[in-house]
């Protein structure tokens with residue numbers, strides 16, 4: 762399974778199956794308030810891998826020059842996404858629909874003055 766052959770619906774079910782196996786929540790559904798809070802903790806763990814990096818360190822990451830750090834970032838990214846998928850499943854959020862809707866909103870916003878295009 763990878764991004765090219767897996768649907769978001771399938772990932773939601775994989776995460777739910779893990780929650781059932783682990784005995785988390787009621788019938789594998791955890792309180793979405795708790796899930797949202799846990800998601801921020803995982804986001805902090807992800808950010809920790811970027812703490813105090815210089816721009817050249819980030820460039821090195823992007824160029825594949827620090828695979829160990831990238832692997833740790835990927836693991837924390839997965840933690841964030843797992844909670845995000847749990848949240849989406851428990852609240853009936855259609856991830857694709859909401860992302861496309863939000864892209865439409867962002868596309869209609871005028872560019873902010875002074876924000877660099879990087």
Ligand SMILES: [Mg+2]
Nearest residue numbers: 803806837840
């Ligand atoms: Mg973590």
